[in-house]
Amino acid sequence: MKTKTILLVEDNPSDIDLTKRALKKAHIANELVVAEDGQEALDYLFGTGQYAGRDAAPLLAVILLDLKLPKVDGLEVLRRIRADEQTKRLPVVILTSSQEEQDIAMGYDFGANNYIRKPVDFCQFVEAIENLGLYWLVLNELPPKVRL
Numbered sequence: 218m219k220t221k222t223i224l225l226v227e228d229n230p231s232d233i234d235l236t237k238r239a240l241k242k243a244h245i246a247n248e249l250v251v252a253e254d255g256q257e258a259l260d261y262l263f264g265t266g267q268y269a270g271r272d273a274a275p276l277l278a279v280i281l282l283d284l285k286l287p288k289v290d291g292l293e294v295l296r297r298i299r300a301d302e303q304t305k306r307l308p309v310v311i312l313t314s315s316q317e318e319q320d321i322a323m324g325y326d327f328g329a330n331n332y333i334r335k336p337v338d339f340c341q342f343v344e345a346i347e348n349l350g351l352y353w354l355v356l357n358e359l360p361p362k363v364r365l
Contacts, residue, residue, distance in 0.1 A: 224281070292320075310333060
């Protein structure tokens with residue numbers, strides 16, 4: 218059985234490294250694809266730009282989406298994911314440091330499955346990633362792929 222892929226959409230190199238370390242420490246060995254801005258994430262998801270021709274057949278297990286991104290912000294990425302028949306059912310977890318009530322409300326309004334604030338403490342971050350991995354990669358049943 219092929220491992221379930223995680224798409225991390227994060228522009229901060231320190232947070233990318235922190236997430237990789239937390240996944241490793243939590244014994245989550247799933248493939249991790251990193252998009253460093255919103256446009257790169259959309260290109261990956263829809264097989265455009267630098268990802269033109271990419272086989273978009275395998276669905277992702279979960280998208281970990283930061284909100285404050287260059288080029289295309291996280292909420293717009295989420296809006297486009299939900300607007301497309303091929304991607305609208307993908308699990309999207311907003312993983313951000315934003316504590317703005319408006320960001321939380323808009324994240325859910327745009328169809329986020331979860332909103333998680335990045336803990337400052339590494340041990341708490343590892344625990345959050347471990348719990349996230351248990352739910353989204355082990356317990357959660359992925360939606361059937363949309364056939365057009």
